[in-house]
Amino acid sequence: MSARARESFARSFGEVPEACARAPGRVNLIGEHTDYNDGFVLPIAIDLDCVCACGPGRGTVHLASADVGAAYEAPPGEALRAETWRTAGAPRWASYAAGALACAAREAPALESMLRTRGIRLAVASDVPLGGGLSSSAALEVSVALAACALAGEAPADIARACQRAEHEFAGTPCGLMDQFVSVHARAGHALLLDCATGAFEHVPMPPGWSVMVLDTGVRHELAGGEYARRRASCERAARALGAPSLRHARERDLGAPGLAPQDRDRARHVIREIERARTGAGALARGDARVFGALMVQSHASLRDDYEVSCPELNIAVEVLLDVPGVVGARMTGGGFGGAAIGLVRTDDAPSAAPSAAEAYARRTGRDGKVRVVRASGGASAETAPAGCA
Numbered sequence: 246m247s248a249r250a251r252e253s254f255a256r257s258f259g260e261v262p263e264a265c266a267r268a269p270g271r272v273n274l275i276g277e278h279t280d281y282n283d284g285f286v287l288p289i290a291i292d293l294d295c296v297c298a299c300g301p302g303r304g305t306v307h308l309a310s311a312d313v314g315a316a317y318e319a320p321p322g323e324a325l326r327a328e329t330w331r332t333a334g335a336p337r338w339a340s341y342a343a344g345a346l347a348c349a350a351r352e353a354p355a356l357e358s359m360l361r362t363r364g365i366r367l368a369v370a371s372d373v374p375l376g377g378g379l380s381s382s383a384a385l386e387v388s389v390a391l392a393a394c395a396l397a398g399e400a401p402a403d404i405a406r407a408c409q410r411a412e413h414e415f416a417g418t419p420c421g422l423m424d425q426f427v428s429v430h431a432r433a434g435h436a437l438l439l440d441c442a443t444g445a446f447e448h449v450p451m452p453p454g455w456s457v458m459v460l461d462t463g464v465r466h467e468l469a470g471g472e473y474a475r476r477r478a479s480c481e482r483a484a485r486a487l488g489a490p491s492l493r494h495a496r497e498r499d500l501g502a503p504g505l506a507p508q509d510r511d512r513a514r515h516v517i518r519e520i521e522r523a524r525t526g527a528g529a530l531a532r533g534d535a536r537v538f539g540a541l542m543v544q545s546h547a548s549l550r551d552d553y554e555v556s557c558p559e560l561n562i563a564v565e566v567l568l569d570v571p572g573v574v575g576a577r578m579t580g581g582g583f584g585g586a587a588i589g590l591v592r593t594d595d596a597p598s599a600a601p602s603a604a605e606a607y608a609r610r611t612g613r614d615g616k617v618r619v620v621r622a623s624g625g626a627s628a629e630t631a632p633a634g635c636a
């Protein structure tokens with residue numbers, strides 16, 4: 246477990262932690278903007294983690310982050326109430342951690358009682374870049390919820406859903422279940438095909454000899470939040486016009502329906518095809534067919550750019566740059582869009598030379614620093630208790 250979280254705990258509280266947990270960030274390989282349409286997503290957990298080190302409190306909830314260099318302390322009644330985090334001036338980063346504690350405690354009586362009486366002290370340190378589209382928020386929530394449960398000696402049923410609730414109720418972000426789910430349930434060397442309608446999932450082996458490269462565009466456009474809400478509304482209207490409970494149940498051949506506005510039709514076309522691409526893509530990965538998967542990634546990007554209109558110039562350039570690099574068979578934007586990261590599927594042997602050439606080409610074309618990482622499909626979150634554990 247990360248020495249940085251343990252050291253941050255020791256520095257903040259002058260003691261050694263009694264429990265630790267790590268939880269990974271993720272990239273979604275395919276299946277974008279399908280989660281809130283009851284569709285499929287196909288993410289991998291990556292080898293970048295958030296680590297939470299914790300110990301019993303002194304009557305308060307005391308949270309520290311080595312990454313933002315800040316701490317928050319309040320009585321449990323205040324820290325664990327969602328309203329506290331809706332007031333202006335509440336430190337946003339701490340809402341994710343407090344929310345994870347509060348929502349996990351609803352399903353974990355021993356944690357609930359520990360938080361109400363003794364409180365908790367915890368420190369987090371993450372190597373998932375904050376706000377870079379690799380889901381540092383889910384990594385933070387899951388590591389906090391798991392570490393706190395380990396400290397209280399409890400194993401709650403559904404950490405992923407508790408953390409999703411935390412993000413909705415405390416951080417005020419209406420995210421789908423994917424980020425938290427893959428952070429909890431991923432298997433090393435596998436992607437995870439998640440059916441967002443039922444919660445059913447399947448581990449899909451990654452093709453041997455292929456790696457995932459992530460190019461962080463370094464931009465996050467302001468319109469992301471508002472546009473996200475508009476896309477959701479558009480999908481709901483389209484489903485209604487097609488008489489379907491959600492776009493999962495709609496068919497492309499029905500898109501000519503008279504009640505459907507042209508823009509909603511484009512949005513629905515993306516979703517219907519993207520759900521199919523996620524399914525087909527999982528099959529291609531499982532067969533080790535990287536070329537077919539790569540072609541699906543390229544189609545996915547075009548669809549997000551043209552039909553769903555959530556790309557931006559930097560993401561389009563990032564995808565072009567990745568596709569130009571020898572050894573890359575497919576690339577697309579990943580995440581909600583309007584900035585964040587693009588990913589490429591690259592032959593593992595070519596990755597060491599591909600990463601710097603992609604970074605250099607992106608910088609040349611945009612004048613921006615484009616950080617490129619080669620990530621490994623990693624296992625889901627885990628927790629340990631002291632004394633040996635937090636070492």
Ligand code: ADP
Nearest residue numbers: 310312338371375376377378379380381382385
């Ligand atoms: P992403 O999840 O893609 O990284 P989000 O906007 O969903 O982007 O979440 C990023 C936010 O999560 C950060 O701005 C910060 O408030 C919070 N966060 C994530 N990790 C940490 C951390 N280690 N310490 C403090 N805050 C964090």
Ligand code: MG
Nearest residue numbers: 380381382383
């Ligand atoms: Mg997030």
